[in-house]
Structure formats: structure tokens, C-alpha cells
Amino acid sequence: MMSLQSARRQLSDTRLGEGRSSSSRPVIFNIGEVLAQLIEDFPSVTASQIRFYEEKGLVTPQRTPAGYRQFSESDVERLRFVLALQRDHYLPLKVIRDYLDAIDRGGGPENLPPRVSASIAPRPVNPELAAELAGRARRLTAEQLRIESGASSELIESLLSFGLISSVDNHFDDHSLRVAKACTALAAHGLEPRHLRPFQAAAEREFGLVERAVSPLVSRKDGSSQARAAEAAREISELCLGLHSALVQGHIARMDS
Secondary structure, rough: OOOHHHHHHHHHHHHOOOOOOOOOOOEOOOHHHHHHHHHOOOOOHHHHHHHHHHHHHOOOOEEEOOOOOOEHHHHHHHHHHHHHHHHHHOOHHHHHHHHHHHOOOOOOHHHHHHOOOHHHHHOOOOHHHHHHHOOOOEEHHHHHHHHHHHOOOOHHHHHOHHHHHHHOOOOEOOHHHHHHHHHHHHHHHOOHHHHHHHHHHHHHHHHHHHHHHHHHHHOOOOHHHHHHHHHHEEEEEHHHHEEEEEHHHHHHHHHHH
16 A cells, blocks of 8 residues: 555656656556556545546646546546545645645645645554554454553443443444543543543534535435545534634633733
8 A cells, every 4th residue: 555655755756747658658548547547545436536636626637629538647646645645644635735736836845734744744653553554444352442542441431331432343443542542641630531421412513513514415426426525524524623622722711811
């Protein structure tokens, strides 16, 4: 699987607009041939999704007089990079677009938007990152969850009883691990799971808002609409988190005034 750094390197090497073929004639692919190159690493990619990326300006294939798309080798690498950023780093398309624009201008990580720069910085290798980059969810036993989160068995049981984490077939996912880590740290400040139930309720309400906002797209079964729904859900959830953080920080700031 292609790492973020290797994908970025390939994009820089091809300058995002120049084919890599050594022949005088550039290699051209139709959309079906592009899918054939991407499907092994990205099994869920569809022609509609590629057309959606084109609509968003992430890739700009040439057109034949009859209107058929013609993709270059660098177009394919660009699509591969976009797909990797979405799958492995959960970045919204507008952030990916900023990054691609910076690369097109010859920019590097030092002059990219802060959030993008942080996303491409080296990250410590750990089981969570390995699972993320492999594009799969880990399955943790209760003992593994306890060890990796630093939580006590009693805290894990309490998180389960208050619905802050859940298991499937007695196994937990990475989301439960993140919750357990956060709750372990909060416990050091005297905040127990029973105090944290409002967070779960708020998360469910925010998810309801996201779900309602994207429901018109979800109801359509074509690949383009599904891609739009996923992107809209990411963007709305990010905005909700930003709003929540700003409101809390505003209250904290007033404590100091």
C-alpha cells in the first residue's frame, strides 16, 4: 500500500501535470483503464467517484472532441494520492485541494496550510497507525483495550455500562480505544464515566444533524452521490467539532476575565 510520503513524492516527481512516459507520445487512459489501475489499492473506487473528483477540481483530464475523458499517468497518480489522503488521513476534499494546489505551485510542507502540514509530518509508528494505514479496523480484546488505553478493568466496565464504548463479539475497535484513553486521562481530573454521559448524548445529537443533512444524497444510490455524502458528512462533522470547541473555549476564557 502506498504511504502518504511516497504518494507525495510521486506527485512532486511528475509535477502533477506531466506524464512520466519516456516516449514522445504521452500514455493516455480512459476512465475504465484508470479504475483498473486503482481498484487493487482502492476496491471501493467507482467511475462516479472519479467524475466527482473532477467536478471538485482535484483532477482535470483532457477531453476528446466527442467529450470522452482522457487521463494521463500523472492524473492517475493524482487520483491515487487523493484516495490515499481520504482513506488514510480522513481529510476533507477542500483541504486536499489546498495541498494539491500548493504542490502544483512547487510548494513543500513548510508553506502548506498548517493543518495539511501537520497531516504529512512524520508520525510515530504504533499499532493504531499501522491499522489506519492498512485501511482496516483493529479488533481489540478487553485486555488489549485495558493495556493500550491505560484504563483499569473497573473503568472499562464503567465505560461499557454508561454506553461510552461498546463491543462486537467481545471485541473493541479503535474508536473505543480513543474513548478509553480520553476517559482515563479525564479520570485523573476527577471526571468519572457517569459525568461524561452528556458527551455521548451530544455526539448522538450531532450525528443526527449530520445524518439529516446528507440524507438526500444517501438516498441516491449512484457512486457520485455516495462520495458526495461521505465528503459532506466529514465536512459537517468537522464544523460541528469546531463549533463545540469554540463554545467551550469561550466559556473557559470568560473564567479568566
